[in-house]
Amino acid sequence: MIHTVSFPGLGLTFTLNRVAFTLLGRPVYWYGIIIASGLLLAVFLCGKWGKRFGITEDQITDMMICAVPVALVAIRAYYVIFNLGLYRRADGSLDWGAILRYSDGGLAIYGAILSSLVVLLLFCHVKKISFLAFADLGVHGLFIGQLIGRWGNFMNVEAYGGVTGLPWRMCSESIASSLLSQGLVDADGYQAILDGTLGVHPTFFYESLWNFVGIFLIYWIGKHWKKFDGQVFWSYVLWYGLGRFWIEGLRTDSLYLFNWELFGQRIRVSQALSIVMVAVAAFMLFYNIRIKKRSPESLWVHQVAAEKARLAAAEAEDAVLAETLMNEVPTEGEAADPLETEAVETPDAETVPDTETQEKPEKGETHGNEN
Helix, strand or coil: CEEEEEECCCCEEEEEECEEEEEEEEEHHHHHHHHHHHHEEEEHHHHHHHHHCCCHHHHHHHHHHHHHHHHHHHHHHHHCCCCCHHHHHCCCCCCCCHHHCCHHCCCCCHHHHHHHHHHHHHHHHHHHHHHHHHHHHHHHHHHHHHHHHHHHHHHHCCCEEEECCCCCCCCHHHHHHHHHCCCCCCCHHHHHHHCCEEECCCCCHHHHHHHHHHHHHHHHHHHCCCCCCCCCHHHHHHHHHHHHHHCCECCCCEEEEEEEECCCCCEEHHHHHHHHHHHHHHHHHHHHHCCCCCCCCHHHHHHHHHHHHHHHHHHHHHHHHHHHHHHHCCCCCCCCCCCCCCHCCCCCCCHHHCCCCCCCCCCCCCCCCCC
């Protein structure tokens, strides 16, 4: 489907086609291409930055092989769970065909985030890696994927906010029709959006910009001000939670916590989760920075470096010992047996004969081992 989207206050107009191209008779959507591009860039950059956190590229690859399939399920399941009414038939049964039809839209990033945390926790437990150190690195990838992925929402003309007259308002016939059908605007509001005098908040752009600032913030923290493993992770949780709480309040397509209400208003799932995230993250940062004292040696990257140094020293010591044994000069009368060299033990200093002071053997005496 082709949409015309304009930003009248900025003098910008875009003609957007959801379909990028057709492959083997099936459409390939821009949304999928953009999401995949964000994922690949996130993995590439995390691979470059991993050494600062004590994480290798192989560990990142193994983790992604485990996490991506689970995230693809969770990102859809999260949305469906809070919108079950959309996927029920007239008789009340679930329409599994509609549930599995990803091309219809309906994905929730929180599903991917939560599932990735669970998979990472299990992965680190099995591989004996610090979960918090890996999470510090992983949130860089989340920010990158999110700031790029939001432009997939733009191509689909979705994830926008309520009506506004701000200079950067976004207008489209599909937006006006959607707001009218939801009862969010009347006939006059519908026409105002078509005319460009009113529009909606481009919340996809707000979140992309928020995450763009966020990636620079956590990158700086991780490189210049990291006091403990988990600091970057909790900084991500705090920053993203604050931004998502604000932006979610502007959106018109929020997921709601069933039919629960607070102060007469339905509770938005993302806002409720954001409040919890911000509170927990703020406490963890305060406790670990201001209260609990930590040494630099406790960081996982330093533990990994220390273990590598210990192994390298042990290997060097073994190499020196092996070279010493191979080069050892046999005593007079002994023939060096290369097959038995490794088994030769270094004699104590007190038992080594002094060849300079020892008297020469009388005629008929022999040197060497007696058989």
